[in-house]
Amino acid sequence: MRVVLLTGKGGVGKTTHAITTALGAAARGHRVFLLSTDAAHSVGDALGRPVGARPVPIAEGVVAQEVSALDELDRSWGALQKFLRQLLKEETDELVAEELLVFPGLEELIALRAIRDVEATGEFDVCVVDCAPTGSTLRMLRFPDVLRIFMENFFELERRGARLLKPLLEPFRAGGLVPGEEMFDAFERLWSDVDDVREILMDTSRTTARLVVNPTQVVLEEARRSFAYLSLYGVATDGVIVNRVLPRVAGQGWFGRWAAREQAMLEEIRTSFPIPRIEVPLEPRELTGLPALQALAGRLYTERDPAALWRQGRPIRLRTHSGHPRLEIELPGATKEALEVDARGDSLVIRLRDASRIVALPRSLVGRPIRRARLREGLLAVDFE
């Protein structure tokens, strides 16, 4: 099953393009599942019809679901939920406790599990994921790693500890404050599911991310960081969707200044993301409802199959090379003579003749001086102190 993750800064049009991707893929005969993992779901808002926590057909060949962590807890994690609920009820109101059951991290976990569930049905060729804004998505993607470490180290320990303690604490047990065996079992099942998802997500021949951006400065800055981070976490980005570009007819008169600014931004987007790109003009009205979205999908994906792998490989990688952090960046076709590399603030500026490309640095590399940079066979390796 192919997995396409739509991500980007808030408000750029992720949901709109998750839907057009799904509709475009379905039009080519793929069986599509559209999954919203953003806790602030808007697939239903965009379609102008309710889409809930249970899968529901929204168009020919497309089934949609808005993952609800609470609903999922109710259905599959009875034991875990009981435990949490008891903990929370100790001091807070029931209504609030109910909302708090979804603590940070849980949402990511359940979103990941939902992807696996779609795969497990065997009924879909493509799973399109409408992700939460970038920050949360990155958290979601690194979650399997964090979880693996906790499971491998703490889990057995905790489990033994709880067993050991149970008889001692029995008289003081304030309504099940010591987790029971069944909770550990629930966790174990969850873990094995998440490990499956990890395999799906890290498989660059199956899973890719598409960055949705608008041609504005603030959005672009963030997209650069996401592009680097996605790559670092092992997820390939195979396309950029530039949404809400002022069409020529609209960039006149009062909007002239906006149009000029956008042109400069578009140029910057072209050099910042050396991957396939589609530009989507601003519509003359709000884009909601199935017919409008279907029409847009038709226009965007006449030639290109949205379910195809638009590009292969991870353009940026981070590893350790003889004790130093090394950033590897793919620069196909670049030659040594024309290349200049410079760390500036939180970015790496790569100048290739007249064009320059800015790569956002992972936070752990910000402020570190460059030891050396080397270009070999289209791969730039930058070693940091």
Place this chain on the structure above:
Amino acid sequence: MRVVLYTGKGGVGKTTTAAASAVWAASRGLRVLVASADAAHSLGDVLEEPLGDEPRQLELKDGGRFSGTLFAVEVDARAEVSRHWGAVSDYLGQLFRHQGIEEVMADELALLPGLEELTTLLAVDAWAREGAYDLVVVDCAPTDSALRLLTLPEAAHSALRILLKLQRAIAGLVTPLARNLVAVPLPGSEVFRDAEGLIYRQLGKLSELISDPGTSVRLVLTPERMVIDESLRARTDLALFGVAVDAVVMNRLLPEEAAAEPFFAEWVRQQAARRDEVAEFFAPLPILAAPLQDDEVVGLARLQAHGRILFRDHAPEALLSSEPGLEFRREGSGYALRLPLPNARAEELDVTRVGAQLMVRTGALRRPIPLPRHLLGMDVSGARCRDGILEVRFQPSETA
């Protein structure tokens, strides 16, 4: 002392609004601090001034003459995390490295979800308590994470406290034994000390800040269907946790000049309808509206001009709505939703449950209220309107 937090769906102009309100208030002689609490900072970009993790003093000029000072800061979440959570994140980093995870990755992984947002708010709280400012303006992250942030201290800290107690008891018992048995580094007491410090002292203070009558939230939105839908849900969530919303800011209204462009004719028409909806749905909250400018609103001068338009009828530091807004209260085994409807006549009132929403109609006016998840499983058992307050009661479903 006032603390005003600006939040809303992604991309609606939260940072611009927060900055413009701060610049405008400062130019009117107030001591103002504007702080960015969104990990993806753009406050510095908007002010066109490099900012750091300590408040920086900026001079405002009006027609070349000094007109006030403003302090601005971008909270360094990483530094805050290491201040409050240092031992814990060091330990996690150590553990990850031990697992063969590369050092740089290990540092990234040691930041647990929610922690950055939380410690950011702690920094804001510390400045608010300093007493050096009349107004602290906070540029928050988009709605979902901001909500999580605001609602976290209220109750999560009791849960964390219990977990920590348990954790510590287990570790105290297991560690001496385990040290010999397991190859991984085990947490020392400093790890627990940091975790406890954060949980007991800091989170408690934060709840105070959030429930303080001097603190309010303003919802920023644009006149678009999807944005309005999300803002309505945000208002319900905020009400649920007792956070006061005192105004709605509506950005990016197309100006009259834009209406002259044929391409935008339909947009202008749609916006007019959305604009009425916002007034209707969020009443009685005041709506502060600002038109789309002909260029990006960046830099102190443009921000000040924008602030002047936005706050033409109100002072940016004022509490713009003091009456209680939407409220949820426990009542026996059920709940009561209370909504002030000052001019509603009981005979015109109509309350219906439509899916996950409660639709309140008074005459021609509609007010959709998305319901909290817990109430979705309950039945509406009654509704009445008295002294200008609508009260809708919910009871656990008979069948459930």
